[in-house]
Amino acid sequence: MIAFDLALAAGILLCAVSALTRRDRTASVAAFMVLGLLVALSWVRLAAPDVALAEAAIGAGLTGALFLRAARRLGPLRPAAGRTLAVPAALVASGLGGGLAWVFASASPPAIYAPLVAASLPESGVSNPVTAVLLNFRAWDTLLEIAVLVVALLVANLLGSRRLVPVSLGEMTLPFARIVAPISILLAGHLLWQGSSAPGGAFQAGAVLAGGLLALVLAGLAPTGTLVVRGALIAGLSGLAVFLIAALGSEALTGSLLGYPNRAEKVWIVAIEAALTLSIAATLCLLFTGFEKRKTS
Amino acid sequence: MNETSLLVSLPLIAALVAAAWPRAATITGVIATLGNAGLAVVLAIRIGQGGAEAEALGGWAAPLGIGFAADGLAALMLVMTALVGLGVSVQVAGAPLPDAGRTGQRTAFWPLWLATLGAMNALFLSADLFNLYVTFEILGLAAVGLTALSGTRTALRAAFDYLSAGLAGSLLLLLGVALAYATAGRVDLAVVPELAGSHEGRVALGLIFAGLAVKAALFPLHFWMPAAHSSAAPEASALLSALVVKAAIYVALRLSIEGGAAVELLRLVLAVAGAGAMLWGAWHALRADRLKLLVAHSTVAQVGLIALAIGLTTGARDGTIWRAAALLMLSHALAKAAMFLAVGRITEELGHDRISGLNREELRPGAAEFAFAIAAISLIGLPPTAGFVGKWLLLDGLIDRGAWPWVALVLLGTVLSAAYLARVVSRCLRGGPHVAPGARRPAWRAGDAAALGLATAALALGLASALPLTLLDATLT
Amino acid sequence: MTSDLVYHVAGAGLLAIALWRLATCRDTLRRITALNVLAIGIAMVLLASGHDPATGVTNPVPQAFVLTGIVVLVAVTAALLALAERLEGSSDE
Amino acid sequence: MTTLPSVLGTGLIAAGVGFLAVAAIGFWRLPDLLSRLHVLTKADTAGLSLVALGAACLTGTPASILPLGLCVLLTAISGATVGHLVARSVTPRGGRS
Structure with a gap:
């Protein structure tokens, strides 16, 4: 398998160089998306399927889509003014990279988390350790992470980012959207439910759902009125609201912020995750489609 | 319910309400800011009397879970944030709304400010490196x-540079946290002394400090800051300059207290960078032609002074220098917020902020000029302000150690800050023959009250500096 | 040579490429891409550190860190791109 | 280990990978966009279906056949749609090809 790892690593580095040096914006974004998929593959090799799912859906898929939108709107890359810093910068960067590789490879973490997770997993209410960490042991991180999504939504709203107006793609795309959207809903539900015992969870499910919604929007099948955008904004905000209310509610019940009541942990976790899935899907969708219809170009 | 939980959750809930109902944004924002101030004061009183508190979120103890550490230093920062927030909120809520564009800006202000408040509170309380990274992102x-x-x-250009510099800083921080995990196997704050004991750990701390330096706009990584702080709206500049920059400084202070004597080299770098920032910021403030730019460059210089103080901390918890750093942070926050609000008012009255145009005949100096002068006194460090007490403690500690070159540097920085602030104060407070007999007085606005209130607070804290100092005694060991 | 070492080196390589690009390029979209590559590099070294070659299991806590990092990054990227697009639009006006 | 399903599965996967390799070579060597599309859409769908079929033979559980079938369905339909859209974007407006 070492040969596969080496080939994968080489492919990853090649894609990164290509994504950061190609002069054609679309080619560079395409290289970035391939990079995301290869990286997801490498994370399967590193025994992190939860992360691989999220990277493929969010890192490669949605980020790539955002980059494509921006590449279209920003226009072609302007030729840079003659700068001669490239060679010294490359030397410094490769020195730094070499140093970091050496430092990271020589450090080996003492096993502190693994035994703690193993000992606490039965009390967490779920059997997938990653979900247990995300929604129980370190749920406060996750709550703040949802807050980051909300603030990004607020900033995009403030900027009045231009709304994506779907061009007519012809009726050949209709069957695609009509099949993909329901499947994505099913898949999101499956990932959400599966997350408590196997790879999956709110983020992966939310990203898949957002993908299905975007297929509908791009095929022109979804309503795009001002009221719909406003509803989506409220839905995007509601995930954090539910999480915060659950945090304070659990404190009222058990005396500890985000300390779920005994033996009811799974109910709390799945309820929070369900709210997060919807809200993440709405947020990611809105971040891609934008808010305001503006006349410029 | 516990004050700490409410301090971190109420601002976020209020932010959601303000975002979902723009019409109720102002009232929600004002109530939440008031409530936050009350909670912060209650918590500070309890900690001042009962000592530091630690809490394990969800009942999961560190290192697996995330802890809250509510000690004297954190409480001081919470109160500082609450006070500055109150001042700025008064200014925004009381500002007249000449046109519809301003209304939109004001409704958009509240959710963003409340999210900032929630994130600052979470950051001051957090005792976990990865959790700190997430709060920094918010x-x-x-x-x-x-x-x-x-x-x-x-403003958009400055925002873009700010965000990309901020993201680069966060990613450096995250890289440091990753290396901390790879070295020590955990990322709670108690790991810092352990990190300081190995090469890899010291690299990790170095990366974390580098990320913090970008976020605090520490020389020579300050390139994004003057533009961002001088092109934003005055209330936003006040928040950014007085509070947001402090978040990174606070974490640097916290880490150097936790790290003890073992992070000596890092602290030396910090002190040198701080000295550089002090001189560079002062030089540019002396040459600035616009008032907002002068105040923004003075932030670079003042942050440099605080970084210098943190860098010269010996790490021992009984030392005076870290207390000086904490007090300087507090006084800078109050004075700088007052200054930006005052500048906003002056600009509003004059229609420009050119320093050469502050000598005017048709307009008498008003409350805003007065507030600017008091804030300047505190920033320079003249008695009886909080800035004076901070600088006094710093010099006292340095003289005790016989660190004369550093004493000279601090004094030089003080002289320079007096020089650039005098450029403004000497112009705008001139009365007498310069003012024409029929000169009008500027109208009284909420912004004046906010600026005066914050400046007075900086003054009063100097007289009552025993309060913050006793609070600091309750810092976690 | 183990596969962990391969991914450590690959992650550090990503970091180096991204840092080099950040230092030498002024184009907004390129810089945002470089920041994303930087984040992927960090995630890779973090996961490789959490991987235990003896048992073949990766520690769930760094996995959760990386998941959080991915979501945070897409949020910040979306905000940066919205700003970049807005900047481009306002220069034309 | 050398039961009939495992031999069959390995053979099918090898055949699928062969298809994909041919598609990749075609994509690399063919001169213009339309012929490249032609190669990609067909050979890819066939290659992936063969790989999925092989994988189904190797695992042999009904629980794994459903997601594999879903994979094939989604790739087939998205490949066809994307191919159509790319072709449309280079065809002159109003022109029928």
Whole structure:
């Protein structure tokens, strides 16, 4: 398998160089998306399927889509003014990279988390350790992470980012959207439910759902009125609201912020995750489609 | 319910309410800011009397879970944030609304400010390195929103540079946290002394400090800051300069207290960078032609002074220098917020902020000029302000150690800050023959009250500096 | 040579490429891409550190860190791109 | 280990990978966009279906056949749609090809 790892690593580095040096914006974004998929593959090799799912859906898929939108709107890359810093910068960067590789490879973490997770997993209410960490042991991180999504939504709203107006793609795309959207809903539900015992969870499910919604929007099948955008904004905000209310509610019940009541942990976790899935899907969708219809170009 | 939980959750809930119902944004924002101030004061009183508190979120003890550490230093920072927030909220809520564009700006201001508040509170309480990274991301994004609030092209450009610099800083921090995990196997704050004991750990701490330096706009990584702070709306500049920059400084202070004597080299670098920032910021403030730019460059210089103080901390908890650093942070926050609000008012009255145009005949100096002068006194460090007490403690500690070169540097920085602030104060407080007999007085606005209130607080804290100092005694060991 | 070492080196390589690009390029979209590559590099070294070659299991805590990092990054990227697009639009006006 | 399903599965996967390799070579060597599309859409769908079929033979559980079938369905339909859209974007407006 070492040969596969080496080939994968080489492919990853090649894609990164290509994504950061190609002069054609679309080619560079395409290289970035391939990079995301290869990286997801490498994370399967590193025994992190939860992360691989999220990277493929969010890192490669949605980020790539955002980059494509921006590449279209920003226009072609302007030729840079003659700068001669490239060679010294490359030397410094490769020195730094070499140093970091050496430092990271020589450090080996003492096993502190693994035994703690193993000992606490039965009390967490779920059997997938990653979900247990995300929604129980370190749920406060996750709550703040949802807050980051909300603030990004607020900033995009403030900027009045231009709304994506779907061009007519012809009726050949209709069957695609009509099949993909329901499947994505099913898949999101499956990932959400599966997350408590196997790879999956709110983020992966939310990203898949957002993908299905975007297929509908791009095929022109979804309503795009001002009221719909406003509803989506409220839905995007509601995930954090539910999480915060659950945090304070659990404190009222058990005396500890985000300390779920005994033996009811799974109910709390799945309820929070369900709210997060919807809200993440709405947020990611809105971040891609934008808010305001503006006349410029 | 516990004050700490409410301090971190109420601002976020209020931010959601303000975002979902723009019409109720102002009232929600004012109530939440008031409530937050009350909670912060209650918590500070309890900690001052009962000592530091630690809490394990969800009942999961560190290192697996995330802990809250509510000690004297954190409580002081919480109160500082609450006070500055109150002042700025008064200014925004009381500002007249000449046109519809301003209304939109004001409704967009509240959710962003409340998210900033929630993130700051979470950051001050957090005792976990990865959790700190996430709070920094909220803070960075919300601050960028505040920068872009005015919607002008310069503001957007500054917001973009700010966000990309901030993201680069966060990623450096995250790299450091990753290396901390790879070295020590855990990322709670108690790991810092352990990190300081190995080569890999010291590299990790170095990366974390580098990320913090970008976020605090520490020389020579300050390139993004003067533009961002001078092109934003005055209330946003006040928040960014007085509070958001402090978040990174606070974490640097916290880490160097936790790290003890073992992070000596890092602290030396910090002190040198601080000295550089002090001189560079002062030089540019002396040459600035616009008032807002002068105040923004003075932030670079003042942050440099605080970084210098943190760098010269010996790490021992009984030392005076870290107390000086904490007090300087507090006084700078109050004075700088007052200054930016005053500048906003002066600009509003004059229609420009050119320093050469502050000598005017047709307009008498008003409350804003007065507030600016008091804030300047505190920033320079003249008695009886909080800035004076901070600098006195710093010099006292340095003289005790016989660190004369550093004493000279601090004094030089003080002289320079007096020089650049005098450029403004000497012009705008001139009365007598310069003012024409029929000169009008500027109208009284909420912004004046806010600026005066904050400046007075900086003054009063100097007289009552025993309060923050006793609070600092309750810092976690 | 183990596969962990391969991914450590690959992650550090990503970091180096991204840092080099950040230092030498002024184009907004390129810089945002470089920041994303930087984040992927960090995630890779973090996961490789959490991987235990003896048992073949990766520690769930760094996995959760990386998941959080991915979501945070897409949020910040979306905000940065919205700003970049807005900047481009306002220069034309 | 050398039961009939495992031999069959390995053979099918090898055949699928062969298809994909041919598609990749075609994509690399063919001169213009339309012929490249032609190669990609067909050979890819066939290659992936063969790989999925092989994988189904190797695992042999009904629980794994459903997601594999879903994979094939989604790739087939998205490949066809994307191919159509790319072709449309280079065809002159109003022109029928």
